[in-house]
Amino acid sequence: MPTPRAxxxxxxxxxxxxxxxxxxxxxxxxxxxxxxLDLWQVxxxxxxxxxxxxxxxxxxxxxxxxxxxxxxDFELRLTYDRTAGLVRVEVSDTHPGHPELPxxxxxxxxxxxxxxxxFLVEAVADRWGVxxxxxxxxxxxxxxxxHAPDGPCPVQP
Numbered sequence: 001m002p003t004p005r006a007x008x009x010x011x012x013x014x015x016x017x018x019x020x021x022x023x024x025x026x027x028x029x030x031x032x033x034x035x036x037l038d039l040w041q042v043x044x045x046x047x048x049x050x051x052x053x054x055x056x057x058x059x060x061x062x063x064x065x066x067x068x069x070x071x072x073d074f075e076l077r078l079t080y081d082r083t084a085g086l087v088r089v090e091v092s093d094t095h096p097g098h099p100e101l102p103x104x105x106x107x108x109x110x111x112x113x114x115x116x117x118x119f120l121v122e123a124v125a126d127r128w129g130v131x132x133x134x135x136x137x138x139x140x141x142x143x144x145x146x147h148a149p150d151g152p153c154p155v156q157p
Contacts, residue, residue, distance in 0.1 A: 011081060011083040012079065012082070013040055013079070013080045013082075014078070014079050015032075015036040015076075015077070015078040016076070016078075017029070017032060017075070017076055018074070018075045018076075019060070019073055019074055019075070019076065021063065021064050021067070021068040021073055021074050021093065023064060025073070025074070026057070026061050026064045029076045029091075030056050030057040030060060032076075033053060033056040033076060033078055033089075034049060034052075034053045034056075036078055037049050037053070037080075037087070042080070042146055048087075048144070048146035051124050051125075051146075052089060052146070054121075054124055055089045055121055055128075055142045055144060056076065056078075056089055058117040058120050059089060059091035059121065059140050060091055061117060062091070062099060062117055063091050063092075063140075066095065066097070066099065067093030067094070067095035067137070067138075068093070068095065069094045069095050069136075069137075072093070072094040074091060074092060074093040075090075075091070075092045075093075076090070076091055077090040077091075080146075085145055085146055085147045086143055086144070086145055086146065087143070087146050089125075089141060089143075089144070090139050090140070091141075092137060092139040092140075093137050094135070094136045094137035096136060096137065096138070098130045098138055099118060100118075101122060102118075102119075121142050124144070125142035126143050126144060126145050127142065127143045128141060128143070129141060
């Protein structure tokens with residue numbers, strides 16, 4: 001009979017879901033992302049939850065507004081590494097164009113309804129970027145430092 005081994009604690013949790021590339025899909029991605037964080041002990045209304053929720057909202061809105069290809073969905077993937085104290089947000093769509101941060105906020109018109117989402121992501125996330133993916137499109141990702149409620153705050157680089 002084999003010797004039983006101690007089970008290692010799960011320190012990484014993943015949530016992945018596809019959504020319709022509509023405003024309703026973006027809203028649902030934000031709400032389900034926030035709910036998942038709460039299930040992972042990152043409580044509603046906490047600074048960490050609010051930061052990640054803002055990133056999810058902006059990246060999902062960009063996928064719907066700028067990355068939409070008719071007949072295609074977008075995907076939200078959240079990865080929470082408790083040991084590192086890090087939540088990674090990934091939003092994938094099938095549009096080939098890559099988002100670019102304007103050189104300055106002044107390039108975004110003062111009267112425009114949009115054009116500031118990536119500035120918000122850059123301001124609140126620790127890192128963000130764009131990667132290619134298997135198949136058409138790209139993945140826009142951002143990482144946000146959080147801490148487990150029963151653990152120490154992560155050390156900032």
